[in-house]
Amino acid sequence: MARKGENEYFTLFVKMSEVALRTHKMLTEILTDFEPDKLSEQLERLHELESEGDRHTHELMKRVAKDFVTPIERDDIIALGRELDDITDNIEDILIKIYMYNIKSITPEAMDILKVVGQCCEKVNNLVVEFPNFRRSDSIMKDIVEINHLEELGDDLYIQAFRSLYAKGGDPLEVIAWSEVYRQLEKCCDTCEHAADVVECVIVKNT
Template identity: 35%
Template sequence: MARKRGYDFFGAMEHMATDALQASNVLKEIINDFDAETLVADSEVIHNIERDGDADVKEIMHELYISFITPIDREDIVQLVDKLDNIIDGISGLTYEFYYLHIQKMRPNTDKFIDLTCQAVTAVQQSVHEFAHFKNSKTLTKNIENTNRIESMGDHVYTENLRLLFEEETDPIEIIRWQKVYSGFEKVLDACEDCADVMTGLTIKNS
């Protein structure tokens, strides 16, 4: 069977971004209707998405190896793929943290973290969708700036909730648990910003 010609690197990266968005929405459902008894089963949806993302990474790397021509430099594709993979891994990692930290219920304001996470991943997905047309896109810069704005809002939510955690919580184990959870959300938001920053750099480089 002849190999298909003209592998769609931009399409493959958009698929990863769409996977990340789907994973963030599933995580939002888990948090909004949190049930420690069904956490493992509920989280499997996200873990399957993560495995799909890992398969995407392997396919993209293989195509980079065998393709004679790529739409942008190979190292630039690798860099953006790595940042997208970090987003998916961070979302999946939060479900593992809920499990091994033995989280039994969500703390107040956790919904703010997941809402911002979903907004940031949405902005990344929209940016990746436009990235194939970065020379003519009228919305790419706006979406990238929106990602950075949401990440900055996340910094504020992270700082304020850490302060409340240490101010109001008396159980040291509970403090450790939620410090790790909040850091997990911060990691995902930082990964979104990193992805946006890479697209900014690549747009400037290739324009």
């Protein structure tokens, strides 16, 4: 049985993944009822969640620095913590880019990819909730495979969104803006897959 101090690592992983889920939910609500004039205020609200995630990350790193014994290798704790933090950061960066490029309406393609990002975040959350039991879990490898499949779906949607954007042409500035937003959306899926890869490596090394 893991000691209390060791369990704290897994608890922090869950807290970080929950922040990512809440950040995605807030972003989805903002883009569903999109009001460009309110973006500045909405960015502040989203940044509060990102800051909460940062606090969990700092707590994780402090524990790694001071604890003599850790439940898994230090490098793996640090790698997973960074990937979980990056998920939240990358979701926030979607809205930052929308604000920076002064985008006035949201494309259906963006919402389709954002939905997949949310599914990835949910699977990552399932993954870290189950992580303390990785040696006995029947579901953790299934979640890793599912995250890989979702990342591939995100890639497909990203490619189609890009093709549609350039096929339609239009205002070059708008094309540039959406190119950056689509890249950021796809990056969120990639980061979820990276988090799953870290967990998979831990399983391989410890079973």
